[in-house]
Amino acid sequence: MTDTTALIDESGRAQEPLRLAVTLDDPFMWRGAGFPPGYDPDIVLGRLCDAFEQYRVPEVYAFTSTAPVDDHPDWLKALDHWTDRGHHVAAHTHSHASLNWTDAASYIADLDRNVDILEPWLAKAPTRYFRYAFDMWGDTRDKTDHVQTHLVRRALLPAPITHWFYDVQFLVAYLRTLVTGDTEAAAWVRRRFAETAVDALRNQAAAAQEVFGRQPPHIALIHGTPIAADAYAEVLAAYAAAGVQFVTLEEAMSDPANQIVPPTVTRYFRNSTQKWAEHTGIGVADTPPRILNEVQRCCPVAGMTESDLLGPALVAAAQAVGSEPVTTDLDWNPAVDA
Numbered sequence: 001m002t003d004t005t006a007l008i009d010e011s012g013r014a015q016e017p018l019r020l021a022v023t024l025d026d027p028f029m030w031r032g033a034g035f036p037p038g039y040d041p042d043i044v045l046g047r048l049c050d051a052f053e054q055y056r057v058p059e060v061y062a063f064t065s066t067a068p069v070d071d072h073p074d075w076l077k078a079l080d081h082w083t084d085r086g087h088h089v090a091a092h093t094h095s096h097a098s099l100n101w102t103d104a105a106s107y108i109a110d111l112d113r114n115v116d117i118l119e120p121w122l123a124k125a126p127t128r129y130f131r132y133a134f135d136m137w138g139d140t141r142d143k144t145d146h147v148q149t150h151l152v153r154r155a156l157l158p159a160p161i162t163h164w165f166y167d168v169q170f171l172v173a174y175l176r177t178l179v180t181g182d183t184e185a186a187a188w189v190r191r192r193f194a195e196t197a198v199d200a201l202r203n204q205a206a207a208a209q210e211v212f213g214r215q216p217p218h219i220a221l222i223h224g225t226p227i228a229a230d231a232y233a234e235v236l237a238a239y240a241a242a243g244v245q246f247v248t249l250e251e252a253m254s255d256p257a258n259q260i261v262p263p264t265v266t267r268y269f270r271n272s273t274q275k276w277a278e279h280t281g282i283g284v285a286d287t288p289p290r291i292l293n294e295v296q297r298c299c300p301v302a303g304m305t306e307s308d309l310l311g312p313a314l315v316a317a318a319q320a321v322g323s324e325p326v327t328t329d330l331d332w333n334p335a336v337d338a
Helices: 041-054 073-084 104-122 141-153 167-180 183-212 226-241 249-253 272-280 291-297 306-320
Strands: 019-025 061-064 088-091 218-223
Touching: 019 249, 041 073, 041 226, 061 073, 061 104, 073 088, 073 104, 088 104, 104 141, 167 183, 167 218, 167 226, 167 291, 167 306, 183 218, 183 226, 183 272, 183 291, 218 226, 218 249
Parallel strands: 019 061, 019 218, 061 088
Antiparallel strands: none
C-alpha cells in the first residue's frame, strides 16, 4: 500500500490542501525509443484519460515533441482523441533536444517545426503553452533570452515543472518486465513508481515551502509511457488520499512562483523547484530518489540497460539540431552508497 501520509507537517497535522496541476510530456515518446508490443500513443493516452476522469484531474496539457510522427504520421490522430476527452496540447520542440546542446537559432528552428505541426491543436487550447525539453532553459542567459523572445513572437507561454519523480527511469525496468513476462517484478516496479511519486511530491513541496514561505500550486510531470498507462492511476489515487487538490495548469500558472523564472542558470537536469532551492541554498531531500538504484537492478536483461534504451533517443535528438548529447547534464541517477 502506498504511504498516503506524505503531505503532513512534522507535528502530524494536515497541511492546507496542496494544489497540483498534472501535465504530460511526450505522448509519442522519442525517436529512437519506441513503444513495445501492445502499446501505442492512442492506447497510452486513452488509459491516462481514464485515470484523469476517475480522479477528476482537469484539462491536462500534453507537451508534445513531434519527431516520432515523421515516421508515424497516423499517431497525430491520438491528439484528436485526447482533446475530444477535454484535454489540451502544447508545444515541446520537434526533436526533444536540450537547449544546452545547441545554439539558439537551431533550437528555435526545431521549435518552429514543432509549432507548425501542432498548430491545429494549439489553436484549440485555452492557453498556448511551451515547455523546454528536459525543462532545460539553456546554459547561458543569452541563449535563454533569445528563445524567450521568440516565444513571445509565437505567442507561447513557457510552463515550468515544479514536481517530478524521474518517472522515465522506471520505464526501462518496466520494459524489461514486459519482455520477460515477469509479472511479479512488473508489480514491484509499479508499486515503487507510485510510492516514489508521493515521496517526491512531499520532498519538493517541503523545499518550495522553505524557499517561498508558503506553498504555491505545483506543476507535475508524467510522460506518455507504458508504465504511466499502467500505473499512473495508482499515483493519482495516492495523491488524492494525501489530500492533493487537482487544478488546471492555468490556475497553477497564475502564481508568481510559476511565472517568474528562477534566477539560476544551470546545465543540469533541474525542475523549477530545484532551481529555486539551489538559488537559495536549500537542499531537496532524496533527489534523485535513491530507490532508482534498486529499480535499475530490477529484472536485468542483456541489451536493455538505460543506456541501451534511452541512449539512441538522446543521440537522435541532439543530432537533429546539429550537435551531440552532453550526457553529464542529465545527472538523474542517484549516487550509490559505498
